[in-house]
Amino acid sequence: MKEYHFDEIADRKVDHCRKWDRKIVEEKFGDVPENFIPMWIADMDFKAAPEINEAFRKIIDNGAYGYTYTYEDFFNAVMNWQKKRHGNEVNKEWITLSYGTVSTIHYLYQAFCPSNGKVMFNTPVYNPFSYAAKNNQFETIHNQLIYENYAYRIDFSLLEEQLKVEKPQLFLFCSPHNPSGKIWRKDELERIAFLCKKYGTLLVVDEVHSEIILSGEFTSALQLPEKYLDNLVVLTSPNKAFNLGGLKTSYSIIPDESKRSLFQQQLKMNAITSPNVFGVTGLIAAYDYGEEWLEQLTLYLRQNYDFSKQFIEKNIANWKVVPVEASYLPWIDISETGKTSLEWVDYLAKKAGVIIEPGNNFTADGNQFLRINIGTSRVILEEALKRIKNCQDEFGPKGSEK
DSSP: OOOOOOSSBOOTTTTTOGGGOHHHHHHHHOOOOTTOEEEOSSOOOBOOOHHHHHHHHHHHHHTOOOOOOOOHHHHHHHHHHHHHHHOOOOOGGGEEEESOHHHHHHHHHHHHOOTTOEEEEEESOOTHHHHHHHHTTOEEEEEEOEEETTEEEOOHHHHHHHHHHHOOSEEEEESSOTTTOOOOOHHHHHHHHHHHHHTTOEEEEEOTTOSOBSSSOOOOGGGSOGGGGGGEEEEEOSHHHHTOGGGOOEEEEOOOHHHHHHHHHHHHHTTOOSOOHHHHHHHHHHHHHOHHHHHHHHHHHHHHHHHHHHHHHHHSTTOEEEOOOBSSOOEEEOGGGTOOHHHHHHHIIIIIOEEEEEGGGSSSSOTTEEEOOOOSOHHHHHHHHHHHHHHGGGTSOOOOOO
């Protein structure tokens, strides 16, 4: 078995990575020290899987970068990956290429909501769920998650009431949950699907964070009983798992023909017709040859998470790590510190040079949380956490030894 090395990271200045760009960081977070460490945007610092880079080299060596299309290898890669990773039997015609999940959310809203339409989602949640609606002047309905004992659960009574009264055209559900990394149970997915179908609301499930599983078992919405598949759209891509976000290539899986046709017509109206030549190549290489790399990456991230959780609980006063089941983005409860997420983010950026994401950036109900990106080398992770530990005295009490 080939061994991959994740202590070696890429030089992110070469690819002009937003995460590491000083100008972008200072526009968002103010002046920061010269040796700042970015742990905010969901972008890992590791080099891509060698198998993906090799596929790119073949294209580069050939020297032609003209228009391409979604050829058979693309569909086969998606269908095979969905089957072996998630047990999903996906028909070729269900698959539609798109240019990244965020833009796809915009197109979905446009396709399925009238001019005075409504969309609903849980909160806190990935902010593009909200701003995609605002960009298109659609009303948003927040189904606030119940937070107890450092865990989230769905308020199904509120969900049913909102579906019944507000009648949103679309419910966008994040599975696993971003930002907390929670994996939803199959019975929870089925109950959501039942309610959405009962009240005539299209269920759209974002499964982008489903490939990096730190604990537990992920269930895809495509595992729902067949009676719910005609009211389902699944959005996903290899971008988070294989760090290919800059290629802007993703896809939807829509079993129902009429809904799929309506969505595809909206894509045509926006000239979403053919893929980026490197995007489709990267997806195929990731799905066909990258699984072992992903398994070893997941092990490395699991170790990063275990280290981070233990360090924070031992050394950083009143920070509580919400148990993360999926992704590489621990969600930190700071409610006992007496400070808001924006106050912590501003202080740590200026004092420690550690750039983290405020919970305010997750639509609503995140003001008492921080999100930290641990998708980097252990050396950088340790340095960042030590800086937080060492500078907390001026902002709050010392952590206690446990």
